[in-house]
Each structure stands twice: as C-alpha cells, then as structure tokens.
Amino acid sequence: MPVAAQVVVNGASNGAAVDNEFLQGITNKGLRAVLAQVQERDPHQPEFLAAVKEVATALAVLSARCCPQPVFDRRPEPVFEKRPEMLPVFGMMCEPERAIVFRVPWLDDAGNLRVNRGYRVQFSSAIGPYKGGLRFRKDLTLSVIKFLGFEQMFKNALTTLPMGAGKGGSDFDPKDKSDAEIQRFCQSFMTELYRHIGAHTDVPAGDIGVGGREIGYLFGQYKRITALHTGALTGKGLDYGGSQIRPEATGFGTVIFALAVLKDEGKSLKGKRCIVTGSGNVAQYCVMKLLEEGATVLAMSDSLGYVYKPDGFTMADLEQVMAIKSRHSGKLRDFKAPGAQYVEGRKPWELNVPVDMAYPCATQHELNLEDATNLFKNGCKYVFEGANMPSTDRAIAFFHKNGVVFGNGKAANAGGVAVSGLEMSQNRIGLQWSREEVEAKLTDIMNTIYRTAKVIGFREDRLNFDCLQRCTMNTIYRTAKAASIEYNTTLDAGANIAAFLRVGEAVLAQGAV
Ligand SMILES: NC(=O)C1=CN([C@@H]2O[C@H](COP(=O)(O)OP(=O)(O)OC[C@H]3O[C@@H](n4cnc5c(N)ncnc54)[C@H](O)[C@@H]3O)[C@@H](O)[C@H]2O)C=CC1
Ligand SMILES: O=C(O)CCC(=O)C(=O)O
DSSP states (O other), X not given: OOOOSSOOBTTBOOOOOOOOGGGTTOOOHHHHHHHHHHHHHOTTOHHHHHHHHHHHHHHHHHHHHHOOSOBTTBOOOHHHHHOTTHHHHHHHHTSOSEEEEEEEEEEXXXXXXXXXXXXXXXXXXXXXXXXXXXXXXXXXXXXXXXXHHHHHHHHHHHTTSSOOEEEEEESOOGGGOOHHHHHHHHHHHHHHHGGGOBTTTEEXXXXXXXXXXXXXHHHHHHHHHHOOOSSSSSSOOGGGTOOTTHHHHHHHHHHHXXXXXXXXXXXXXXXXXXXXXXXXXXXXXXXXHHHHTTOEEEEEEXXXXXXXXXXXXXXXXXXXXXXXXXXXXXXXXXXXXXXXXXXEXXXXXXXXXXXXXXXXXXXXXXXXXXXXXXXXXXTOOEEEOSSSSOBOHHHHHHXXXXXXXXXXXXXXXXXXXXXXXXXXXXXXXXXXXXXXXXXXXXXXXXXXXHHHHHHHHTOTTTSXXXXXXXXXXXXXXXXXXXXXXXXXXXXXXXXXXXXXXXXXXXXXXXXXX
C-alpha cells in the first residue's frame, strides 16, 4: 500500500493545529498535525502523551542543530524531510495495534471475591512478536501501560533483536497481599491473558511488582491451560527455561552503557559518586555493578524515602537492601548501617553533596526540573535512566542545555529486554547458554546501542545520512568506528531516531500495516 506523504487527521489535512503545551517547540506542520491527532484521541493520558512528545521532540530537535536557520516559513525536520513517507508512519506508530482490557476476579484469604483490571497493550509487531513486561501496581492506568508500550517499541528496536513491543499489567497491589493471594491473582490473570500470548505472538515478562515469583505462577498457569512448555514468558527461573543473568540484566546493562560512554572519554567509573533511586530489581543490580566497577553509591530510595550513606554503600549494605526488599512489604527505613541516614518522604536528588552521576531506577517522572537543577549544581555530569521515562521533559531539556550526558531509558535500560530476547532465542533452540556467553552478548548489545545512538545523533555534519539510514545498526557501528569519528553526545536523540527508523522501515516494507 503506498503511503501518502500528506498527513490526514480525522479526514481533513490539519496543518494548523492549535498551539498548546503539548505542541510547543514542534514547528513542522505535518508533525504538529500528527501530534494534534494523538492528543485529540487521548487527551486524558498524560504519561502516554509525554512519551510521544519525547520522541517527537528528539526527531525535531535534530533539525534545530542541523539547520538552525528557518528555510522559507518553517524549519526543516531532516528525518521527515528526507523521508516524508515516514511522517504518517510515525502517526501510525502512536496508535497501538491492539489494547486488551479484562476483568481479573480472585479470592482473598478471607474468601472475599475481589476484582482487578488487567491490561495487555500490543503496540507493534513490526519487527517481531509483541514483547514487554507486566506491571502490578495499584495506581496503574491505561495511560501508563500505553506509554510503556510506546517506549518499548523503540527500545526493543535498539537491541537489534527481532522483538516487537507490548506492555501489560494490573491495578493489583501486591504489597499487602499474602503469597497465596498473589498466586491466585496470577492464575486468574493468566486465565484470560493466555489466549492473547505465545512464543511467536506475544511474550510478556516482569516489570514493577512482577518478579521471578510472579513469572513462575503466571508460567505455571499458562502451561496448565495450553499444555505447552514454550517460551511464552521470559524472566523464568533457571530450572524451567530461564536465562542466565536475566534478573541482573537491566541494572547491569545500564552501567555497561555508562561504561561505554566513559570509555570514549578515556574515563572509568572508579571513584565516581553516584545517586541511585529505587531499591527493586533494576536499582539493586545497577548498584551491584557500580560497586564492582569501583564507583561510590551515595543513596538508594523507595517510595517512602531514601537512605544516604556519606561513605558509600558496601556490598554488605546492598545485600541487606536485597534482603529487606525480598521480604513482604520490606521498607528501606529498616536499613541499618553505621553512618547511614534515612530521610522520610523525600527524594535523594535533593542531597547537597558532590555528585558525578545519577541513575534514576524507580519509576516514571521521578526526576523533575528542580531535581535536575540541584544535581547539576552539585556537579552531576551524567544521567543514565534505569527506569522508564524517569526524567520529565523539562529535566531533559535542562540536561541538554547544560551539556549533561543523558542516556535515556530506551537505550540505557534496554539490557533487560535484550536478555529476554536472548532467553527467547535459547528457548527456541532448546539450549541454555552459560553466564559468560549471555553477559558477553549483553555487553555487545549495550555497546552497539551506544554507538548507534551516538552516530545517529551526530551524523549530520560527519556522515552521509542516506547511506547510514540504509545500514543495519551493527553496520552503523562499524561505519562509525572506521571513520574514527570524534563524537559529541546527544545520545537520547540518536537513540530515538535510530529506533524510529528501524521500526518505520519495517512498517513500510510490510505495506504499512
Ligand atoms: N525489571 C526490568 O527488567 C525492567 C524495568 N524497567 C523499569 O525500571 C523501573 C523499576 O522497575 P523494577 O526495578 O523492575 O521494579 P521493582 O518492583 O523491582 O522495584 C521498584 C522499586 O522502585 C521503588 N519505587 C516505586 N515508586 C517509587 C518512587 N516514587 N520513588 C522511589 N522509589 C520508588 C519501589 O519501592 C521498589 O523498590 C521501572 O520504571 C521499570 O519500568 C526498565 C527496564 C526493564
Ligand atoms: O524483558 C522484557 O520483556 C521487558 C522488560 C521491560 O519491562 C522493559 O524493558 O521495560
């Protein structure tokens, strides 16, 4: 199906979308029309709109650097100028292929019937089966699931693996539930979900509130209903089809990504003073890798407060955090160590101590402009997002303006889903690779993502865009190396554009369906 370069909104070309905060900073008329339509469809989905705006801004920001002078009456947008057919494709990519909402009835320990809402948003199958985590959290909404699914589409593309994107979950709160209640809930959730997933269709995994235990219960129920022991879920236990280092992968990957950046600058993590937020799966393994690399971790947090340790967390401290968090409703305020200070109801970004790097690893929009300003004031030069969309758009703009190296979540936390992709590969061939093999592949993928983001982000004055655009990501990496390019860094724009082009090309090649 040929794709018109013109953008049609609700049957009429709408180049004159009325300005509002969502459209601010977007000068390309076609892109404004696309965004206006997205906003018109879902005006009450702030998280989803923020995620769309971040990508749109990245695509547009490039033009400002590339061609600062307005040409005729508008600023050119290189991606959409050179590839006008990509504009409606972007509009299409903002609409999930399918959103499934379902009832999850379950019995609590007192025998009461409880009902939660379940979701699976199958965002894109352009480059592979839908793939992405499940989140159990009491304030979960369709907007949050859609933002996560949208981000997942780009992130999965960056891994170079054949994975489409999906995200799901429930407004079920596992925090105050017994193990038996969690088991019954997971079984009921899967009793509906199973008909929508499968090793070649849609492969869920964990996210906030869904770890190894929940994946085990979900997988057990899937197997019971379908009689299939296939890779329909990832994050499984090592004894029943899981992959080495999947639990570690997201946090490790974020630090591996940071290491790639530092290595380019002839630096290491040794002695770098870091703040990490969160204390769950991603934060724990981010801290572990930072400590292994000789960094100093000053703080960790949870939703109730943070712990500041002026001389830095030790491995023994981390073990204590892991033990606390593995307990039912474990809270960081129970952490005890000489010199450690617990601050209730606050975020560690407020600390007024020298800081080199920030690793937001908790949740979306946990780092705002005020936090960014304080971090910068204290010397912070690098931000690597372990969580999904933890920085607000104003914080990101501040980082760009002040030259803070910003590794956005789509790139910096892609290690988790990358190892999920490797788990799918192992399940398909019926083998389990060694820890060393998986870690080597993870390191290779994170390095490739970094190179890709960097080359794409700064290609305009150094490399031929048309040539690069046709290359695979690995080829881009080699092209970059061969050309011995000295980079500047706006990694997030590069990551967004590289990912967009990969998905967009696949969409077009398949007839824009
Ligand atoms: N688990 C994975 O493989 C991946 C997770 N992510 C993202 O990483 C982030 C964390 O996920 P996980 O560690 O898997 O979840 P988790 O459920 O293991 O841990 C979440 C942690 O964040 C803390 N938290 C929640 N809200 C908070 C807040 N407002 N302030 C401070 N701490 C808060 C919780 O207390 C908990 O310790 C999420 O944004 C998730 O989407 C991204 C890529 C992969
Ligand atoms: O491993 C996966 O499939 C998904 C991990 C995830 O939820 C994410 O990347 O945000």
